[in-house]
Amino acid sequence: MCIKIKDDALIIFEGPRRLQWQHVGSAWRLTGLWPTAPDRLLVDRYVDAGRPILVVLDREPSVVIAFVEEVPEVPDGIIVRGCDNGLIDLEVPMLDWLPGPLRSRGAALARQAALAERATPLYALPPLLVDMAPPGSPVRFAVRTGTCAVSTDRLLHSVVRDLFDKGPRDPAAGSMGIVDAAVVAPGGAETA
Numbered sequence: 001m002c003i004k005i006k007d008d009a010l011i012i013f014e015g016p017r018r019l020q021w022q023h024v025g026s027a028w029r030l031t032g033l034w035p036t037a038p039d040r041l042l043v044d045r046y047v048d049a050g051r052p053i054l055v056v057l058d059r060e061p062s063v064v065i066a067f068v069e070e071v072p073e074v075p076d077g078i079i080v081r082g083c084d085n086g087l088i089d090l091e092v093p094m095l096d097w098l099p100g101p102l103r104s105r106g107a108a109l110a111r112q113a114a115l116a117e118r119a120t121p122l123y124a125l126p127p128l129l130v131d132m133a134p135p136g137s138p139v140r141f142a143v144r145t146g147t148c149a150v151s152t153d154r155l156l157h158s159v160v161r162d163l164f165d166k167g168p169r170d171p172a173a174g175s176m177g178i179v180d181a182a183v184v185a186p187g188g189a190e191t192a
Contacts, residue, residue, distance in 0.1 A: 002034050003042075009160040010046045014106075015058035018092050019078070028070050030090075033077045035097050043097070050138045052164040055095070056128075057110055057143045059117065062092035105131060106141045113143035122146065128159065140164075 002017035003010065020032040035043060046053050068086050077096060081089040094110070095103040109131040116129060125145040133140050140163045 003039065004156065006156045007160045007164075009052040009054055009164055010043065011054045011056065011156060011160070012043070013056050013058075014094060015060075015062040015092055016064050018062075019064060019090070020075075030066060030071045030075060030078075032075045033092065040097070047099075047139070052160070053139045054159060054163060055098075055106055055139070055141045057094070057106065057113075057141060059113065059144055059146055062094060064090045064092070066090060102139055105133075105139075109141045109143060113145070117145060130163065138164075 002013045002015075004013075005011070018034040019030060020034060020036075021028050022031045023029075043053070045051075063081060065087050068083065068088050071088050071090070074080055074088075074090070077093060079091040079093060081091050083089070095106045098106065109129070112131075113129040117125065122145070127145060128142040129145060131141040142159065
């Protein structure tokens with residue numbers, strides 16, 4: 001599942017989690033790509049109402065290798081990158097479900113995060129690099145750095161609280177190492 005609702009914030013995990021699989025007999029079959037029509041309506045309602053949305057991007061390209069028999073028909077929107085020896089390489093297009101300006105902002109963060117990751121030792125990176133959203137923007141983007149899993153409820157609670165100022169603060173959670181990507185200088189030093 002690529003979406004969660006936490007403290008009224010819609011959290012969307014971009015990437016391979018968007019692939020929809022179904023267990024058929026003793027095998028798995030690729031059946032679609034998120035968002036479904038009801039999920040698109042949910043996202044549109046959040047955007048239209050100005051409710052908080054956090055889009056979590058993977059740091060790796062969104063390419064999945066599957067057995068050809070698992071993909072009898074490639075669902076709309078999925079890009080085939082190659083097919084060889086009974087395997088098929090499928091790419092999930094990044095942020096194709098968002099309007100242009102939001103898609104551009106998310107793609108810009110992905111580029112900034114890649115630069116920050118190349119310039120900073122892995123141990124010095126926070127779990128998430130977060131975009132500098134325009135004032136009042138209900139949509140935020142974050143890139144997982146690979147320093148820890150970000151799907152845990154405690155981290156998601158902290159992220160939602162810190163980004164959208166929702167709910168009471170858990171002093172034990174701290175800031176969970178969330179850093180704006182735009183303020184990470186080469187070498188990992190934060191700028192003022």
